[in-house]
Amino acid sequence: MAKITLDNLAHSYLPNPAHENHYALKELNHDWIDGEAYALLGASGCGKSTLLNIISGLLQPSQGRILFNDRDVTHAPTAERNIAQVFQFPVVYDTMTVRDNLAFPLRNRGADAGYVAERVQQIAQMIGMEDELNRKARGLTADAKQKISLGRGMVREDVNALLFDEPLTVIDPHMKWELRTQLKSLHHEFGHTMIYVTHDQTEALTFADKVVVMYDGRVVQIGTPQELFERPAHTFVGYFIGSPGMNLFDAEITGSTAQVAGTTVDLGAGYAPKGGKTQLGVRPEFIRLNGSGDGLPAKVTRVEDVGRHKIIRLDVAGQPVSAIAEEGATVPSENTAIRFDPAGINVYADDWRVRAEEEAA
Amino acid sequence: MNKTVNQKAWFLVLPVLILVAFSAVIPLMTVVNYSVQDTFGRNEFFWAGLEWFSDMLDSDRMWDALGRQLIFSGVILAIEIPLGIFVALNMPKSGFWASFCLVLMSLPLLIPWNVVGTIWQIFGRVDIGLLGYTLDKLGITYNYTQDITAAWITVVVMDVWHWTSLVALLAYAGLQSIPDAYYQAAKIDQASRWAVFRYIELPKMAGVLMIAILLRFMDSFMIYTEPFVVTGGGPGNATTFLSIDLVKMAIGQFDLGPAAAFSLMYFLVILLISWVFYTVMVNLDKRDGV
Numbered sequence: 141m142a143k144i145t146l147d148n149l150a151h152s153y154l155p156n157p158a159h160e161n162h163y164a165l166k167e168l169n170h171d172w173i174d175g176e177a178y179a180l181l182g183a184s185g186c187g188k189s190t191l192l193n194i195i196s197g198l199l200q201p202s203q204g205r206i207l208f209n210d211r212d213v214t215h216a217p218t219a220e221r222n223i224a225q226v227f228q229f230p231v232v233y234d235t236m237t238v239r240d241n242l243a244f245p246l247r248n249r250g251a252d253a254g255y256v257a258e259r260v261q262q263i264a265q266m267i268g269m270e271d272e273l274n275r276k277a278r279g280l281t282a283d284a285k286q287k288i289s290l291g292r293g294m295v296r297e298d299v300n301a302l303l304f305d306e307p308l309t310v311i312d313p314h315m316k317w318e319l320r321t322q323l324k325s326l327h328h329e330f331g332h333t334m335i336y337v338t339h340d341q342t343e344a345l346t347f348a349d350k351v352v353v354m355y356d357g358r359v360v361q362i363g364t365p366q367e368l369f370e371r372p373a374h375t376f377v378g379y380f381i382g383s384p385g386m387n388l389f390d391a392e393i394t395g396s397t398a399q400v401a402g403t404t405v406d407l408g409a410g411y412a413p414k415g416g417k418t419q420l421g422v423r424p425e426f427i428r429l430n431g432s433g434d435g436l437p438a439k440v441t442r443v444e445d446v447g448r449h450k451i452i453r454l455d456v457a458g459q460p461v462s463a464i465a466e467e468g469a470t471v472p473s474e475n476t477a478i479r480f481d482p483a484g485i486n487v488y489a490d491d492w493r494v495r496a497e498e499e500a501a
Numbered sequence: 502m503n504k505t506v507n508q509k510a511w512f513l514v515l516p517v518l519i520l521v522a523f524s525a526v527i528p529l530m531t532v533v534n535y536s537v538q539d540t541f542g543r544n545e546f547f548w549a550g551l552e553w554f555s556d557m558l559d560s561d562r563m564w565d566a567l568g569r570q571l572i573f574s575g576v577i578l579a580i581e582i583p584l585g586i587f588v589a590l591n592m593p594k595s596g597f598w599a600s601f602c603l604v605l606m607s608l609p610l611l612i613p614w615n616v617v618g619t620i621w622q623i624f625g626r627v628d629i630g631l632l633g634y635t636l637d638k639l640g641i642t643y644n645y646t647q648d649i650t651a652a653w654i655t656v657v658v659m660d661v662w663h664w665t666s667l668v669a670l671l672a673y674a675g676l677q678s679i680p681d682a683y684y685q686a687a688k689i690d691q692a693s694r695w696a697v698f699r700y701i702e703l704p705k706m707a708g709v710l711m712i713a714i715l716l717r718f719m720d721s722f723m724i725y726t727e728p729f730v731v732t733g734g735g736p737g738n739a740t741t742f743l744s745i746d747l748v749k750m751a752i753g754q755f756d757l758g759p760a761a762a763f764s765l766m767y768f769l770v771i772l773l774i775s776w777v778f779y780t781v782m783v784n785l786d787k788r789d790g791v
Contacts, residue, residue: 218691225685225686231686234704244700
């Protein structure tokens with residue numbers, strides 16, 4: 141168990157990166173606090189797996205250092221780092237039995253046979269494969285194989301960190317939920333530092349204490365699920381987290397009001413964005429629809445009933461906007477307009493969030 | 502679906518039947534014919550029954566040749582398979598040097614058997630051959646025409662030089678099909694180099710290795726040209742393998758009957774061994790296929 145520090149870390153797959161765009165992982169400084177569960181969230185190809193492989197030592201970074209409990213391990217081989225990592229697709233040793241597969245990492249470290257047997261039994265119970273311990277791993281279904289991979293990742297108790305690279309992609313939904321719960325309880329029990337890569341926001345938000353959102357090789361925000369929801373630091377976070385994602389409106393900002401498509405909007409606080417393209421980000425939860433023409437004129441294009449609430453698709457000045465309404469709410473058909481709840485307005489300049497003046501002070 | 506019955510369709514199989522008849526069935530039957538008859542020349546034959554077969558089974562000559570043959574195949578397999586795997590494991594995985602190695606290694610495979618024999622025949626000569634001359638100057642007695650050990654070493658080394666590439670190329674193909682994730686997982690699991698080989702590389706290579714063993718076994722079991730060119734089966738009968746002995750018997754001594762009986766038994770042994778390999782391979786595939 142360890143605190144993992146990334147110091148000025150960056151990585152490029154090209155031999156001589158000259159431009160910032162050549163980096164798959166852009167310069168990054170971050171401490172992964174010992175014993176916390178992190179989710180690394182982002183679209184495919186944003187550098188999540190690269191970062192994970194650098195931490196586990198499968199990849200040497202082009203620049204910067206990695207420290208485990210303040211000890212430099214940048215060039216230490218994977219085995220020395222004592223890390224467990226589970227990959228997106230199952231990796232099992234075909235010729236071994238399920239039992240030997242689970243015991244493999246322990247035996248490689250020369251663990252005592254009695255302890256190995258006991259630990260393998262525990263893990264088998266956790267992944268629900270006690271009855272299949274003696275069969276060969278060859279010929280099992282993909283999700284059974286992935287459960288073995290997960291089990292192999294969890295079998296060592298003394299690892300510095302547990303890394304998961306989208307491990308539940310091939311698992312069916314019911315088992316997914318159960319395994320996620322198991323992982324959480326494992327975390328509570330042993331307090332390993334866990335980093336869980338995913339592009340599924342539900343998975344990230346339910347699993348982690350802290351969510352790290354990556355976009356285009358850069359960490360754009362690190363925060364609790366609530367922070368990500370209420371105060372997205374980057375428009376990508378707003379778009380990526382939440383269903384539907386945050387609405388963005390081009391706006392001109394003067395103090396505590398903004399001009400959006402010719403209508404004045406009250407921001408509830410003063411902002412002083414420094415140049416660039418300014419936008420308002422408002423989550424669908426904070427958009428109120430009325431039938432009295434009060435606010436931004438909007439046209440209802442579609443209403444989707446998704447169970448507990450309704451998603452209303454709107455056309456505001458030629459731009460699609462989503463709003464969420466209570467299940468029983470009536471959707472006005474004429475003279476429709478929207479207003480924003482000031483508590484839910486975020487201001488962005490060139491895609492990065494601008495803090496309100498009193499917040500900054 | 503209704504099947505259309507059209508017996509004339511059998512005619513479509515005819516070309517294949519004719520081809521196989523001329524290429525295999527008729528020649529084989531000629532041999533069968535010789536194996537059960539005797540002749541005193543002048544193209545007069547009379548029935549001999551299974552006499553030649555029982556003669557051959559009693560002859561030390563055939564058993565000796567078979568013994569030498571089995572030792573030869575065993576030795577070259579024991580060298581070429583591990584060596585081929587070792588070479589494949591140490592070849593570059595990609596880039597210019599990978600292609601370079603592949604081309605370099607294919608070269609011996611492209612050389613005709615006869616030429617391989619001639620190359621080694623000259624290479625090993627004490628008077629003009631680089632190898633023979635060097636060894637002689639170093640004070641090592643090496644003369645494959647007189648010394649049995651030297652003859653065997655020459656023939657075995659020649660086969661290893663000629664065919665290890667084949668095993669290496671097949672093993673290399675097997676290794677290339679292993680996804681990176683397996684090696685990464687092994688690193689995470691802190692597996693030793695041996696464990697990586699034993700539990701990842703070897704199982705993934707098992708299929709192609711079976712093919713390599715089969716090919717090398719069959720080919721070495723039937724070897725003729727190279728040792729014939731280098732040693733002519735000598736000194737004495739030391740390197741007279743089954744094919745060489747068979748040719749001596751059939752063409753040298755013109756003993757058609759015994760030679761035919763010999764060929765048929767030779768053929769049956771090869772058929773039997775191929776069948777065993779085939780069964781093992783099919784079972785391997787089945788295990789993989791689930």
